[in-house]
Each structure stands twice: as C-alpha cells, then as structure tokens.
Amino acid sequence: MAMKYSRQRQLIYNFLMTRKDHPTADVVYQNVRQEFPNISLGTVYRNLTLLADRGEIQRLQVGDGVDHFDGDTSRHCHFVCTDCGNVTDLQMDCLDDMFTMAQRSFDGRIEKQMTCFYGVCGECLDKHTVKS
Amino acid sequence: MAMKYSRQRQLIYNFLMTRKDHPTADVVYQNVRQEFPNISLGTVYRNLTLLADRGEIQRLQVGDGVDHFDGDTSRHCHFVCTDCGNVTDLQMDCLDDMFTMAQRSFDGRIEKQMTCFYGVCGECLDKHTVKS
C-alpha cells in the first residue's frame, strides 16, 4: 500500500509542475520520453491516476474526450477555447462563496467543484479578425 | 443539410424530456428500444449529437467517462454523487453574475459555462449512517 519512489513518477510530476497549460496523458508521455525513452504510456497513465487519487494533481475533463492533468490543485476554474482547443486557467474570486451557497441549498455533502467556461480565446479572436 | 423528420429522433427527444436525471446514450437506447425494438445504438448516438449541436438538448461530461444528456438547456449546474453516480440538477442564483464576472476579467469571448459539484448525495449519506 505504501508508495515507493520511482524515477518515472518523479519525472511525470516534475514535468506537470513546469506547465501552465493542462497536458493530456499522451503529451506528458511524449515529453517525459525525451528524457526517459523507455517509459511506457501505461506507466504515465498509472502514475497520473495515482497522483490524482492522492490529491497531488488534478484530473480535468473538459469535454474534448481526453483527460487533462493540472499540477495546480487550488480551487480555480478553466477556460476551453472551442477553436484551438487550449485549456487555460481562469481566476475568479467568487468560487468560495459559490461553494457555500451551493452547500446551503443542498441536502448532500459537497466536496468538490469544477467550473469550466467555453468560448473563443483572445488569440483566436484576433486570428479571425485579421482573416476577414 | 435540412433536417428531415424521423420517428426515431422524435422518440429519443421525447424520452429525454420525460427525464429529470441525465441519462447516458445507452440508457436512452435501452428505453427507446422498448417502444421501437429495431432502433440501433448508432442512431441514438447520431441523433443525440445532432440535437446537441442544434442546441435542443445538452451534452454533459461529468467525469465518469460516459456522456450524459440533458433535455433542459437553461443555464443550471449539476451535482454528481461519487457514491451512487447519480447526476442531478442544482439550482443556483448567481450563475448569471458569475458569467458576467468571468467575461469582465477575460479577453476572449465566453459562450458557455458548465459547473459541476461532486460529493455524496442526501440519500447516500443516510444509507451510510444507518449502516454504521
């Protein structure tokens, strides 16, 4: 049951911490592979799942059919650009309030919240304006 | 390009409207099949996707690996019980405010919002209290 150290897990974790976007398992794999060519995709998945279960990282499902992983476990929400697919952080002050409000009107126990906005990011808006 | 009527699509849509939970494609299939035994799962998927693209229903990804479908397209959020897996509606008044707040501090165009709470629902809490 106790977790033992592994170089692979360390690399996966470290890589995730360097990224502000929210890479998929495959992106993690492709990157960690540069430094550790023999690592297998299964190992990446297993460790991402393990780290997420332990609360050290966060698994995101933003609706593009692929899981994303976030090294930042603080309460924050995300924005998904429906044009380029990028997932970025979006800071909002009212999340704590929202949490307590939801809890007040609900008879179960709320443990986690996940908010995601969808639309077109600034860069993609610019891109389209130039085109037309 | 123009959409033609089909009995199958009608049944799928009608079924979704009778439900307050948020069934998966397979649940829709199993139910519609009672009334229309020859319908195929592919048809269910195709029509759910088509209706969602047209904005007549809503596709939900709550993180259990399966897509859920919601006949209510108004702005509301959801609660997922991590114990029984049920997905229920959760009404909150501040969603509009949240939307405009998010838009104010963000330089892209926000079109959609999706908020999901996770925890243990009232029924499951009761269940566990009785047990111990």
Place this chain on the structure above:
DNA sequence: ATGTAAAATAGGAATCATTACTATTTTATA
C-alpha cells in the same frame, strides 16, 4: 398519386483513450 433526391436508418466494423495483465525489475528495509 408517383418519382426522385436528400436525409436517415440498421447493423456492423473501426477508432481511440484508457485500463488490465504479467513477467521482470526496482525500491525500501531488516
């Protein structure tokens, strides 16, 4: 009513992200 073209269907095959399996290797510890 009938013919016709576009749209939809049933059924099955294909895809693809993720998980499961297993023999081997690595880690921690006595």
Place this chain on the structure above:
DNA sequence: TATAAAATAGTAATGATTCCTATTTTACAT
C-alpha cells in the same frame, strides 16, 4: 545481502463513441 512489496515495460483487452454502407424513409415537385 536477502527479501517482500511496489513499480515498470510491453502488450492485450475494454468500452464508449464514431464511421461506413447498403437500404429505407421523408419531403416535395410533377
């Protein structure tokens, strides 16, 4: 060092969803 638990690589399996195609249905003009 010896040993048991944990982790890995590599590959097979799973399962939700999409794709494909021959056939059927719908809408509409004649």
